[in-house]
Amino acid sequence: MQNANKLDKLFQKLVDNTISEKELDRLMELINSSDPDEVKHGVLAKHWEKVNKGNLPLKKRTKDDSEVLLQKILYKIEHIDKKKKGRTFFPHSNVRFWSGIAATFLLLTGVYFYNQNTLVNSTEPIIIENDPNSGVITLQLENGDIETISETGERKITTSSGNLVASQQGNTLQYISAEAQDKLVYNTLNIPHGRQFDLVLSDGTKVKLNSGSSIKYPVRFLKGQERKVFLKGEAYFDVTRDRAHPFIVNADEMNIKVLGTQFNLSFYPEDEDISTVLVEGAVVLYKDGADISTNTSSQLAPGQRAEWNKVNNTMTIKEVDTNIFTAWKDGYLLFKASPFHSIRSKLERHFNISIEDRSGKLQDQIYTATFRNETIEEILEAFKEDTHFEYIREGSKIVILDTNINLKKMPMKTN
Known part of the structure; x- marks a missing residue:
């Protein structure tokens, strides 16, 4: 009875958008x-009745609030199930129960989702923007369903x-090319900060x-049509050759067209440039909507990098050491004459942390270094050998201190 009262109170806080982490x-x-039956027929039944009567005070919650909460709920459900079962994906026997839990939560927070095998009525499926700080890999299906993916799990x-x-199978999601279809059906795979993941498309193209990062792609490509996918973030493509069906990657205003090749594409919304580095084969770059047959396109040769500046609307092409831009796919953090402000962004994404530089002396400092399995603390200690600084870590935030501050009054975490 005591648990039931606590459940009811916490559920009400969820509804009112006053619940804390x-x-x-x-x-x-x-x-x-x-007990699952007590939960379903007790507190859930009570709040389902509110759903049916339409008595939901949703005015306090924005769409962004609900989408963030969705990511948290999915992650917590997966974490609970992992601890309870010792497995990294939902056991079949618990799918319906946890689906009902998620459906109730999401209805109460104004988000479209599913309840067991029945879709909740909605005019259109929600589009969940990638929340890079969620810590959760998610797969959005065509009908709007959201599934969490564990890097050590197995599923069909x-x-x-x-x-x-x-x-x-583990860190790879592979699509099959089987039955023909007459329309494109898209899935979207979202990778948060601190994670990497492999995708094999239905044509055999490999994407790391x-x-x-986030990628939207057809479940199966259509015969006689181009193979087009949409990327935000960074990915390494190993494209299956098919002259009859050119492969195109869209990154904001830029399209990269290939027949069969290997290249790295980086497009983070916070970056000014869209970077394409060609390792093997050939690619053609052109603005979205432009006629590729005109002189508005540019072609890269292996060993070249194209940078499209979104602010100035200009492109530069130059010879580069491709390993600098592709080492990440093999687990390396490689910096060559890189300013700290650029390094900081990469470290934040790699370790799912934030770094605030209050020192005023590191922003434009240049570093050359290679790391693989080092912790963020070990990396910072290495940088300190070149330019001394002090820092503190508070959870997922690192603050590089102004050395004029009295450090004796502040907790310090270093190696």
Whole structure:
């Protein structure tokens, strides 16, 4: 009875958008430790009744609030199930129960989702923008369903009729090319900061996604049409050759067209440049909507890098050491004569942290270094050998201190 009262109170806080992170953790723990039938027929039934009557005070919650909460709920459900079962994906026996939990949460927070095998009525599926700080890899299906993906899990993705679309083995999600279809059906894979993931498209093209990236792609490509995908973030492409079906990657205003090649593409919204580095083969770059047959396009040769500046609307092409730009796919952080402000962005994405430089002396400092398995503290200690500074770490935030501050009064965490 005591747990039921606590559940009810925490659920009401969820509805009112006043629940804290700690209280959300407690709510999930209470649900996990309670009898499923009591949860379904008790607190959930009560709030489902509110759903049916339309008595939901959603005015306090914005769409962005709900989408962030969605990511948190999915992550917490996966974490609970991993601890309870010792597995990294939902056991079949718990899918319906946890689907019902998620559906209730998301209805109460104004987000379209699913309840067991029945889709909730909605005029259109939600589009979940990638939240790079969520810590959760998510896959959005064509109908709007959101699935969490563990890097050590296994699963099969099927159509509503039960036909196999893709399968996951650990850190790789692979789509199959089987039954023909007459329209494009898209999935979107979101990779948060601190993670990397491999994707194999239905044509055999391999895509390695870096931290903080999102890619939208057809489940199957159509015969007689170009193969087009949409990227935000950074990815390394190893494209299956098919002259009859050119492969195109869209990154904001830029399209990269290839037949069969290997290249690295980097487009983070916070960056001024869209960077394309060609390792093998040939690519043509052109602005979205431009006629590729005119002189508005540019072609790269292996060993070249094209930078499209979104602010100045200009492109520069030069010879580069491609390994500098592709080492990340092999687990390396490689910096060559790089300013600290550029390094900082990469470290933040790689370790899912934020770095604030209050020292005033590191922003334009130049470093050359290579790291692989080092922690963020070990990397900072290496940089300190070149330019001395002090820092503190508070959870996922690192503050590089102004050396004029009295350090004795502040907690210090260094190696």
